[in-house]
Amino acid sequence: MSGRSGTSTTPTSAEVAGAGTGASSGAGAGAGERGRDTGTIRLGDRTRGEATDDTTRYAPEWLQLREGVDSSARSAELLDPLRIRLANLPGRAGGFVIHDLGCGTGSMGRWLAPRLDGPQHWVLHDRDPYLLHFAAVGSPRSAADGSRVTVETQRGDVGRLTPDSLAGASLVTASALLDVLDADEIEALAAACAGAGCPALLTLSVAGRVELTPAHPLDAEITDAFNDHQRRGDLLGPEAISEACDAFTRHGATVQMQPSAWRLGPDESALMAEWLRGWVGAAVEQRPELATRAAAYLRERLAACEAGELSAVVHHSDLLALARPVGGA
Numbered sequence: 240m241s242g243r244s245g246t247s248t249t250p251t252s253a254e255v256a257g258a259g260t261g262a263s264s265g266a267g268a269g270a271g272e273r274g275r276d277t278g279t280i281r282l283g284d285r286t287r288g289e290a291t292d293d294t295t296r297y298a299p300e301w302l303q304l305r306e307g308v309d310s311s312a313r314s315a316e317l318l319d320p321l322r323i324r325l326a327n328l329p330g331r332a333g334g335f336v337i338h339d340l341g342c343g344t345g346s347m348g349r350w351l352a353p354r355l356d357g358p359q360h361w362v363l364h365d366r367d368p369y370l371l372h373f374a375a376v377g378s379p380r381s382a383a384d385g386s387r388v389t390v391e392t393q394r395g396d397v398g399r400l401t402p403d404s405l406a407g408a409s410l411v412t413a414s415a416l417l418d419v420l421d422a423d424e425i426e427a428l429a430a431a432c433a434g435a436g437c438p439a440l441l442t443l444s445v446a447g448r449v450e451l452t453p454a455h456p457l458d459a460e461i462t463d464a465f466n467d468h469q470r471r472g473d474l475l476g477p478e479a480i481s482e483a484c485d486a487f488t489r490h491g492a493t494v495q496m497q498p499s500a501w502r503l504g505p506d507e508s509a510l511m512a513e514w515l516r517g518w519v520g521a522a523v524e525q526r527p528e529l530a531t532r533a534a535a536y537l538r539e540r541l542a543a544c545e546a547g548e549l550s551a552v553v554h555h556s557d558l559l560a561l562a563r564p565v566g567g568a
């Protein structure tokens with residue numbers, strides 16, 4: 240779990256949008272679409288542990304911009320098996336305790352809490368206190384059946400989870416997190432869930448595939464460079480989801496996967512433009528020799544996006560891992 244290199248240190252909004260990857264986002268611009276400095280985030284080398292000035296940060300504006308599309312993309316098919324598991328939990332009358340890892344501004348809770356019955360207490364984990372503040376303020380208030388939903392925030396490194404940290408947990412969730420973890424952290428997560436007998440719903444992991452319509456001759460090269468960027472340092476990039484499946488399976492869980500693609504069209508042009516900037520920027524950061532061609536490509540793609548003539552399918556996967564219950568879990 241070594242430190243990793245982060246992205247460029249110039250805080251343009253495009254870089255902020257793509258900071259540290261995460262679902263559907265590149266890390267770092269650099270293909271010519273600069274100059275919209277929000278000044279909210281300073282990017283730098285990525286360190287372990289709590290957010291510091293040198294940790295890759297995520298702009299709340301970016302997380303908010305994608306929340307609606309994230310919400311439509313997450314797989315509804317995994318909810319029924321999850322509900323059945325939760326309904327069979329011993330001691331469920333006291334309500335569920337749900338740990339959301341890398342919660343950002345809390346979009347996973349806003350999506351899931353109103354889709355589950357029963358009282359819920361959400362423990363929102365992130366290393367960035369700035370994002371935890373947004374998550375606490377915007378937390379969901381009621382469950383599907385009107386039961387009360389409460390939250391607490393916990394600042395820290397989710398790569399260091401142990402079964403003890405999940406004692407008493409009914410469920411672990413994450414959204415757009417796996418592809419910013421390394422293999423040791425994914426193993427620790429699977430081991431912690433197995434030790435606690437706790438199911439995990441891990442949504443919106445990048446799959447490494449993008450379909451743009453109309454197609455362009457540079458699409459494949461940008462995709463490859465972006466995927467390599469996602470694999471920088473110890474990161475697993477598009478392989479993180481299969482690594483997680485293997486890790487949970489090794490720990491005795493039953494694993495199900497469902498697609499959860501973003502489908503972007505003219506109604507999502509603001510998100511598509513920001514995603515394009517981050518995606519192309521990360522590709523150029525990975526392969527600087529692409530810079531000139533990628534700048535022209537990005538200009539063309541952004542013009543098509545603005546004209547309502549571009550659509551994109553950005554593939555992701557959701558994973559439900561049902562650990563073997565342990566006594567009292």
Ligand SMILES: C[S@@+](CC[C@H](N)C(=O)[O-])C[C@H]1O[C@@H](n2cnc3c(N)ncnc32)[C@H](O)[C@@H]1O
Pocket residue numbers: 260261262288296297302309340341342343344345346347364365366367370395396397398413414415416419
């Ligand atoms: C791509 S964002 C996703 C945020 C949120 N789950 C969502 O879907 O909008 C990744 C989040 O994970 C957090 N994060 C990344 N690595 C972390 C770590 N090792 N420990 C704690 N939080 C981490 C980041 O601060 C960020 O809020």
